[in-house]
Amino acid sequence: MADIATLQVPQITRRPLHEEAVDRLRELIVQGRIAPGTRLNERLLCVQFGVSRTPLREAIKLLAAEGLVQLLPNRGAIVAKVEAARVAETLAVMGVLEALAGELACRNATDAHLGEIRALHYEMLAMHARGDLAGYFKFNQAIHLKLVKYSGNAVLYQLYRQLNASVRQARYMANLTKKRWDEAMREHDEILAALDARDSARLKALLSDHLTHKLASVIGVLSSPAAA
Amino acid sequence: MADIATLQVPQITRRPLHEEAVDRLRELIVQGRIAPGTRLNERLLCVQFGVSRTPLREAIKLLAAEGLVQLLPNRGAIVAKVEAARVAETLAVMGVLEALAGELACRNATDAHLGEIRALHYEMLAMHARGDLAGYFKFNQAIHLKLVKYSGNAVLYQLYRQLNASVRQARYMANLTKKRWDEAMREHDEILAALDARDSARLKALLSDHLTHKLASVIGVLSSPAAA
DNA sequence: AAAATCCAGTTTGCATGCAAATCATGGAGG
DNA sequence: CCTCCATGATTTGCATGCAAACTGGATTTT
Numbered sequence: 001m002a003d004i005a006t007l008q009v010p011q012i013t014r015r016p017l018h019e020e021a022v023d024r025l026r027e028l029i030v031q032g033r034i035a036p037g038t039r040l041n042e043r044l045l046c047v048q049f050g051v052s053r054t055p056l057r058e059a060i061k062l063l064a065a066e067g068l069v070q071l072l073p074n075r076g077a078i079v080a081k082v083e084a085a086r087v088a089e090t091l092a093v094m095g096v097l098e099a100l101a102g103e104l105a106c107r108n109a110t111d112a113h114l115g116e117i118r119a120l121h122y123e124m125l126a127m128h129a130r131g132d133l134a135g136y137f138k139f140n141q142a143i144h145l146k147l148v149k150y151s152g153n154a155v156l157y158q159l160y161r162q163l164n165a166s167v168r169q170a171r172y173m174a175n176l177t178k179k180r181w182d183e184a185m186r187e188h189d190e191i192l193a194a195l196d197a198r199d200s201a202r203l204k205a206l207l208s209d210h211l212t213h214k215l216a217s218v219i220g221v222l223s224s225p226a227a228a
Numbered sequence: 229m230a231d232i233a234t235l236q237v238p239q240i241t242r243r244p245l246h247e248e249a250v251d252r253l254r255e256l257i258v259q260g261r262i263a264p265g266t267r268l269n270e271r272l273l274c275v276q277f278g279v280s281r282t283p284l285r286e287a288i289k290l291l292a293a294e295g296l297v298q299l300l301p302n303r304g305a306i307v308a309k310v311e312a313a314r315v316a317e318t319l320a321v322m323g324v325l326e327a328l329a330g331e332l333a334c335r336n337a338t339d340a341h342l343g344e345i346r347a348l349h350y351e352m353l354a355m356h357a358r359g360d361l362a363g364y365f366k367f368n369q370a371i372h373l374k375l376v377k378y379s380g381n382a383v384l385y386q387l388y389r390q391l392n393a394s395v396r397q398a399r400y401m402a403n404l405t406k407k408r409w410d411e412a413m414r415e416h417d418e419i420l421a422a423l424d425a426r427d428s429a430r431l432k433a434l435l436s437d438h439l440t441h442k443l444a445s446v447i448g449v450l451s452s453p454a455a456a
Numbered sequence: 457a458a459a460a461t462c463c464a465g466t467t468t469g470c471a472t473g474c475a476a477a478t479c480a481t482g483g484a485g486g
Numbered sequence: 487c488c489t490c491c492a493t494g495a496t497t498t499g500c501a502t503g504c505a506a507a508c509t510g511g512a513t514t515t516t
Contacts, residue, residue, distance in 0.1 A: 065293030
């Protein structure tokens with residue numbers, strides 16, 4: 001008897017509030033609902049999240065180490081600004097990380113994993129065909145994240161996600177031109193082919209180029225904001 | 229008048245206690261004074277640091293996002309364990325980061341920067357000649373850090389330092405054998421030569437190999453702890 | 457008029473107190 | 487003897503209160 005009850009016991013302990021706060025605040029930031037440079041007013045966010053200042057402050061500290069917010073001693077925290085220079089640096093790093101991920105994924109990913117990526121790839125192509133930019137970004141992100149995940153290197157995955165979050169807003173500005181979007185799709189085709197063939201050297205080169213192109217695209221947008 | 233007074237005004241505000249706590253706690257952890265897996269007792273650390281629990285808890289959250297400690301909901305935090313698998317993964321990532329750093333440093337480092345690295349290189353050789361392991365580690369670390377710093381990519385530098393800290397204990401186990409130590413010195417000679425020649429392709433390859441060798445060395449030690 | 461000073465109002469940083477969860481120890485039952 | 491459960495002690499998580507620091511604008515000084 002009481003199997004269900006005993007099984008639930010380890011789960012009834014509720015999730016700490018500061019974890020909840022971290023997720024909600026991160027969501028607000030990466031979605032751009034709080035403009036970069038804005039001060040995070042503790043009291044305001046408290047009432048918004050329905051928690052006290054203590055767990056909220058702990059959440060802010062977590063996000064600070066992630067690089068999403070910047071701590072100003074005695075002046076609280078502000079949403080980290082996404083400066084063009086920093087985005088460029090971040091994408092350069094992500095480029096080599098993804099190249100490594102591709103290399104490892106060729107060795108470590110299972111056929112099932114490859115199938116999953118292939119499925120996402122076609123979903124992405126569908127979004128591209130429809131001109132659904134939001135949907136495209138979603139699947140594009142998913143593909144890149146899965147690829148890194150299936151590298152089998154957990155440290156790499158965690159780091160990549162961290163960097164990705166810190167430039168998420170900027171990435172949304174990347175493939176703005178139709179030309180660049182089409183080109184990115186061709187690149188993705190090649191990436192998938194190399195992955196399927198488990199050609200690690202080729203995949204590595206393709207991913208590196210892909211990120212370099214994305215970098216150039218993002219920089220172009222960031223350095224001339226009026227062009228949007 | 230009152231130049232000194234007005235200049236000091238912005239500085240009299242004392243450093244927040246949680247920042248102090250972060251530094252002291254990080255020091256304890258990376259130096260291995262607190263064994264991996266140990267629970268961080270808040271009350272204990274409070275009296276040790278002379279601060280209240282609130283700033284201490286915030287410090288722990290910062291270190292958690294850095295990866296030095298692991299948060300267990302409702303059970304506080306423990307010092308992150310350095311498992312062989314995780315060290316291997318981390319070194320693999322550091323390898324590509326350093327390769328990128330070398331590539332960038334060839335382009336961006338000034339001659340003064342190169343001179344500084346060269347000086348550190350000779351200091352390291354001196355330590356090697358004396359058989360001073362601790363001194364050798366110190367200068368070896370300095371060289372690698374400076375190289376990454378002089379890449380000019382701040383994101384890369386921050387990430388590299390973070391990863392380096394998280395496996396610091398393990399790195400001390402790396403060059404245990406005389407043979408590996410001598411080999412590492414030869415590799416460093418080549419690295420310096422490539423950097424001086426600003427041969428980015430060669431430097432990239434050398435650094436990548438260097439880390440791969442270090443990885444193999446560390447793994448060998450970690451997987452057979454009795455062999456020490 | 458421009459710059460420096462001063463003074464509320466607001467916000468952050470920190471200490472403390474309390475409730476919930478976890479841990480440890482001992483005893484009952486098999 | 488081992489397992490399971492109960493219960494007190496410890497520890498974590500959170501809310502609140504207070505002091506220090508910052509902010510912005512009015513006042514004074516040059």
